[in-house]
Amino acid sequence: MRVSNLRKTYDGAHQPYVALDGVDVEITDGEFFCLLGPSGCGKSTLLNILAGFEPATSGSVTSDGVAVTGAGRDRVMFFQDAGSALFPWLTVEENVRFGLRVRGVPRRGWTSIIDTYLRMVDLDPHRNKFPAQLSGGMRQRLQIARALAVEPDILLMDEPFGALDALTRRRMHSVLLAIWQRTGKTVVFVTHDIAEAILLADRIGMMSVGPRSTIAKIFEVGLSRPRDLTDQKVAHLFHEIEAMLEPDVVRSEEHTAAAE
Amino acid sequence: MLNVHDGRPGVTGGLPVPGAPLRAPRPWIAWGRYRGVLLSAASLLIAFAIWQVLSTFIFNPFLIPPPLEVIRTAIPMVMSGEIFADVAISMTRVLVGFVSGSLIGIVLGVLLGRIRILHDLLDPILELLRYLSPTAMIPIAVIWFGIGEMSKYFLIFWGTFFIVLVNTTAGVWRAPIARQRAAECLGANRLEIFVMVVIPSAVPYIVTGMRVAMASSFMSIIPAEILAADSGIGYLLQKSSLLLQTNRIFVALLTICILGFVVDRMFRFLVERVLARYMSFVSVT
Numbered sequence: 001m002r003v004s005n006l007r008k009t010y011d012g013a014h015q016p017y018v019a020l021d022g023v024d025v026e027i028t029d030g031e032f033f034c035l036l037g038p039s040g041c042g043k044s045t046l047l048n049i050l051a052g053f054e055p056a057t058s059g060s061v062t063s064d065g066v067a068v069t070g071a072g073r074d075r076v077m078f079f080q081d082a083g084s085a086l087f088p089w090l091t092v093e094e095n096v097r098f099g100l101r102v103r104g105v106p107r108r109g110w111t112s113i114i115d116t117y118l119r120m121v122d123l124d125p126h127r128n129k130f131p132a133q134l135s136g137g138m139r140q141r142l143q144i145a146r147a148l149a150v151e152p153d154i155l156l157m158d159e160p161f162g163a164l165d166a167l168t169r170r171r172m173h174s175v176l177l178a179i180w181q182r183t184g185k186t187v188v189f190v191t192h193d194i195a196e197a198i199l200l201a202d203r204i205g206m207m208s209v210g211p212r213s214t215i216a217k218i219f220e221v222g223l224s225r226p227r228d229l230t231d232q233k234v235a236h237l238f239h240e241i242e243a244m245l246e247p248d249v250v251r252s253e254e255h256t257a258a259a260e
Numbered sequence: 261m262l263n264v265h266d267g268r269p270g271v272t273g274g275l276p277v278p279g280a281p282l283r284a285p286r287p288w289i290a291w292g293r294y295r296g297v298l299l300s301a302a303s304l305l306i307a308f309a310i311w312q313v314l315s316t317f318i319f320n321p322f323l324i325p326p327p328l329e330v331i332r333t334a335i336p337m338v339m340s341g342e343i344f345a346d347v348a349i350s351m352t353r354v355l356v357g358f359v360s361g362s363l364i365g366i367v368l369g370v371l372l373g374r375i376r377i378l379h380d381l382l383d384p385i386l387e388l389l390r391y392l393s394p395t396a397m398i399p400i401a402v403i404w405f406g407i408g409e410m411s412k413y414f415l416i417f418w419g420t421f422f423i424v425l426v427n428t429t430a431g432v433w434r435a436p437i438a439r440q441r442a443a444e445c446l447g448a449n450r451l452e453i454f455v456m457v458v459i460p461s462a463v464p465y466i467v468t469g470m471r472v473a474m475a476s477s478f479m480s481i482i483p484a485e486i487l488a489a490d491s492g493i494g495y496l497l498q499k500s501s502l503l504l505q506t507n508r509i510f511v512a513l514l515t516i517c518i519l520g521f522v523v524d525r526m527f528r529f530l531v532e533r534v535l536a537r538y539m540s541f542v543s544v545t
Contacts, residue, residue, distance in 0.1 A: 081438055086439075089537040098446060098456070102443070131540075
């Protein structure tokens with residue numbers, strides 16, 4: 001995916017609010033790319049534009065050379081609140097089947113596709129349960145299975161594990177990394193957690209705080225996986241990013257306080 | 261949770277083990293799962309007993325007839341089928357008005373929840389009209405439709421329609437944006453999102469609206485029949501009042517209580533049977 005000179009404004013009371021300005025980034029196929037930044041820096045807005053949910057005010061977003069004008073078959077979004085993103089009236093199996101049906105996948109292929117992806121996320125034994133009967137981590141695994149079943153090239157993930165407890169979250173990281181390594185998908189992962197970004201990403205795009213946020217700096221992580229937070233190099237990168245982020249976090253808080 | 265022990269001997273064969281923790285004392289009746297029913301029955305029995313005593317010794321039994329007297333009056337009305345005829349007539353009116361009001365309320369509510377301009381155009385009118393309760397509409401309904409069945413259908417329809425409409429609109433409105441976007445990503449087109457995601461998401465709201473509307477239908481059928489009918493439970497009340505038959509008034513009042521309760525339970529049972537999967541609200545946060 002390629003984003004060039006992207007700008008996004010919202011209508012404000014007196015003047016338009018410029019949320020994003022001058023965003024330039026190229027995400028290569030098969031890459032794990034993290035967008036990192038404090039709250040209110042427009043990283044979710046950027047992700048929504050990549051997904052095609054919201055139009056950019058100016059600039060261009062292309063996926064595989066084709067301009068993004070709406071939700072596309074090559075991209076699937078993955079939401080933090082699985083409770084509202086899943087279909088609570090459908091069972092685990094039916095949630096996965098939904099995507100196959102609306103994509104027009106031939107009916108005779110459904111069973112084997114559903115089996116494959118439910119096994120991949122270890123939800124096979126729970127296929128007849130409803131989302132309400134699953135734990136938070138299981139719901140996120142179901143979202144992964146549902147997204148992968150329609151075979152997108154790109155997974156867009158909006159703070160997907162932010163609502164999970166620390167242990168479940170760590171497990172989800174290894175589930176996601178294993179799947180990413182196996183399937184070779186491109187992942188664009190939004191987070192405000194430095195550690196999460198370092199543990200997962202190939203590259204980390206650090207976003208500056210709004211208004212007029214942009215990707216201020218891109219870090220190449222370049223460390224072998226699995227990564228460990230107590231590792232010297234990982235810890236070093238952590239402190240480097242944290243130091244860079246700190247003035248922005250302070251600004252972000254002041255900005256939020258002023259807005260309230 | 262009520263602590264219930266099933267009384268079976270444990271691994272020790274029931275022999276007390278020295279130093280073993282003390283067991284919770286066994287309740288003297290094993291009423292665990294019947295607790296709710298038993299307590300409800302007890303509550304009703306006690307209320308009837310107090311009513312009986314008060315009516316016999318303190319109140320004027322003509323104004324507040326004691327329950328045994330009410331039952332004595334009810335028996336011939338039940339045996340002759342008289343009461344069932346009235347119940348059937350009132351129920352039919354409620355059903356016709358409720359079903360038609362719900363259907364049209366759902367259809368229009370779905371459109372209003374989805375089409376912004378339609379909502380903005382109709383909302384001011386609905387916002388005013390909903391203060392006209394079915395009771396307020398009785399006089400004009402009699403002029404429009406006479407005292408035949410149509411006026412009662414209309415009044416129940418009127419009461420049901422607005423409640424179901426408002427709830428349906430709210431339900432469609434609040435279908436989570438993340439869920440619609442998730443469906444969009446998976447490849448659903450606008451129509452599919454609407455039919456397969458938005459409407460199912462609104463079901464809990466629609467059902468809640470229908471339940472409230474059902475209760476309100478029971479409230480409005482009575483005044484409608486008192487003022488503009490020659491049959492039904494409301495008419496029975498009115499006729500008995502004119503003839504100063506307080507016993508019969510109480511039979512009619514009790515009938516309304518029982519009927520409302522039974523219908524609400526049936527509604528809930530049906531919903532649990534048919535719509536159970538749509539009724540869960542799930543949210544992690």
